[in-house]
Every structure is written in C-alpha cells, then in structure tokens.
C-alpha cells in the first residue's frame with residue numbers, strides 16, 4: 001500500500017481552540033482566535049457595497065466560462081490603481097498583475113516566480129511573522145530565514161537590529177515585508193526606517209515581496225501602502241501580494257492578486273507569461289466571483305464611495321477598540337503603560353503574556369486566544385527555521 005505510508009498531522013492548535021469556543025455555553029465568551037474583522041454584534045458582515053455589486057453580478061451574468069489566464073481586467077487594473085495611486089501612470093506599463101486565490105495564492109505564485117529566476121532559494125521573514133508565511137513559502141520550496149523585527153517584551157520594533165541584518169543579506173535575496181498593519185505584532189516601521197530599508201534593498205539588489213492584506217484598515221487607503229509607493233519609485237523590481245479578504249470582507253471568496261513590477265514594459269510581458277504559467281501548473285486560474293465583485297465596486301463611483309465609507313468605519317472601529325483596551329488596562333492596572341496598544345495598528349498585537357495566563361483567560365473569563373509570543377511562533381530557536389519539518393511549523 002502507498003497511501004497508508006502517510007501519517008496523520010496533529011490538529012491545528014487554533015482549530016482546536018475554535019472548536020472549544022463553539023462548545024463553550026457561556027454567554028460572555030469572546031473569540032480572539034482567528035484574524036477576521038467583527039462588528040459590535042460579533043459578526044463578520046458582508047459589506048453593503050459588496051452585496052450590491054454581487055447582486056448586480058448575479059442579475060447580469062451570462063456565462064461561467066473560463067477567464068483569460070491573468071484574470072478579470074477591471075479587477076487587475078483596479079487593484080493596481082489602489083496600490084500605486086497617483087503614480088499608477090508611471091508604473092502600470094512595467095507591472096504584471098495576475099488574479100490569485102487570495103493573498104495566499106499571490107504569495108505562493110511570488111515564491112515560485114522567484115525560484116524560477118535561479119538567483120536564490122531562501123526567503124527572509126520578520127521574526128515574528130504571520131505563521132502561514134512559513135507553511136506557504138516553505139511548501140513552495142524556499143528555505144526560510146528570519147530577520148529581527150520586534151521585541152514582544154518591550155513592545156518595540158527592533159529597527160537597528162533589522163537594518164543591520166538586512167545590510168548583510170546576500171545580494172538578490174528575497175525578503176517579505178508587510179507593508180502595514182503587521183501581523184502578528186501590530187508594529188510598523190516609521191518612514192525614516194522604511195527609507196533606510198529601501199536604501200539597503202536598492203544597494204544590494206534585494207527583491208522585496210510586499211505583503212499587503214489590510215489596505216485601508218490602518219491610517220487610510222493611501223497611507224497604508226505608502227512604503228510600496230516609495231519603494232517602486234526607487235527600485236527596478238518588486239513583488240506585491242495583495243489580498244481583498246479583509247478590506248472587501250471577501251475572505252472565503254479567495255480574492256487577491258500578485259503584482260510583479262519589472263524594469264520596463266518588455267519585462268512586464270515576461271512576468272505575465274511566467275506568472276500565468278506558474279498558476280497554470282498549480283490551480284490553472286483563480287476563481288472569478290470575488291474579482292468580479294471588486295471590479296464592480298471599483299468601476300462604479302457610487303459603490304466605490306459606499307465601500308470607502310464602510311472601510312473607514314471598520315478602520316475607525318479597530319482604532320477605537322485599541323484605545324479602549326489600552327485605557328481599560330491602565331485603569332485596572334495603573335502600574336502598566338499600555339499606550340503601545342493604542343499606537344499600534346490593525347487587528348493584532350502581541351500581549352507578551354504567558355501560556356498559563358492564556359489558559360486562565362479561557363478558563364476564568366471565557367476569552368479564547370493563543371500564546372503568540374515571539375518564542376511560541378518560532379518555538380524551538382535551537383532548530384534553524386529552514387531545517388524545520390512541516391510538522392514543526394505553527395499554523
């Protein structure tokens with residue numbers, strides 16, 4: 001027998017927590033296990049602009065036939081304009097855009113594109129990073145290494161240590177940079193640090209893979225991608241993995257895109273053909289439903305305005321809740337300075353609490369969360385990250 005040679009992989013700890021949450025009869029329970037936006041009734045709503053665009057799509061669609069290999073043109077153009085903003089005219093002709101199944105699909109295609117260049121086999125990730133980066137990029141065949149990013153005890157970005165490591169990376173390395181609302185720390189570099197990072201990338205011909213999954217939920221649609229705009233002004237090449245899961249609330253519709261910025265328009269054509277070929281070899285083409293909904297919003301000024309309003313409301317709520325959390329913590333424990341919680345951005349922060357404290361929160365307060373200190377995300381620091389087997393990757 002062949003298939004019976006496979007061993008069962010232990011259940012994902014977070015999925016186990018989600019099951020325990022569902023089984024908890026308490027009316028006071030709080031689910032902090034999974035990174036989705038929730039309104040004040042605890043729902044992850046369908047945005048009104050999304051529902052309207054989807055209805056229009058259902059009323060008017062005449063076919064479910066295949067799409068062209070790169071996807072829906074209105075979606076590809078719309079996403080590129082969201083990322084580049086006023087500089088779109090300057091960079092559109094050198095940028096290949098391919099629709100992908102979510103931001104995860106974009107990360108996978110980006111990894112394979114980089115491997116095809118033959119210039120390296122390693123990707124550099126922030127320590128800590130979104131745990132899925134490890135599984136996704138590792139499964140594509142990249143070795144994983146880390147650069148220092150954040151100290152969960154002092155709640156501070158390790159800017160000097162990060163810059164020092166980056167300045168010693170081999171030329172033409174691939175590095176993942178979360179453009180804003182860093183998952184899981186909530187801490188983003190300031191403008192001056194980003195400028196230094198871009199300077200190092202320029203000097204060492206390092207290829208940035210910008211991961212942008214929360215555009216519009218931080219300081220604004222333009223502000224949240226400012227570093228990408230600055231980088232493409234200065235760098236000849238860049239990869240950008242874009243997700244519509246959070247900012248359009250399209251999670252399960254698997255809607256995203258990879259932008260591959262080349263030196264010039266002839267390079268764009270090469271990148272388009274390579275990206276389409278990578279996708280063809282994995283999943284053939286991404287699903288159409290989500291991209292058609294997004295294109296329907298971005299093509300219609302009234303729907304676009306409605307979507308922007310809803311997105312701003314969501315971003316304001318996240319910021320407000322962060323402030324309330326910090327204030328309440330300080331009111332309860334005047335010896336604590338929790339101001340870092342309010343100044344960070346996005347859905348995540350590392351509280352730096354212990355596993356025992358996480359257990360107590362669940363058992364005594366019905367608050368379900370997980371221990372995501374830097375140590376637990378990269379659990380055994382004695383094993384170099386690149387040598388870990390899939391079973392050792394947290395999800």
Ligand SMILES: Cc1ncc(COP(=O)(O)O)c(C=O)c1O
Pocket residue numbers: 035101102103104105130178183211212213242243244245251255256
């Ligand atoms: C940092 C980061 N990158 C990418 C993604 C992509 O998600 P999706 O594949 O659902 O679009 C996420 C989603 O949680 C994320 O947090």
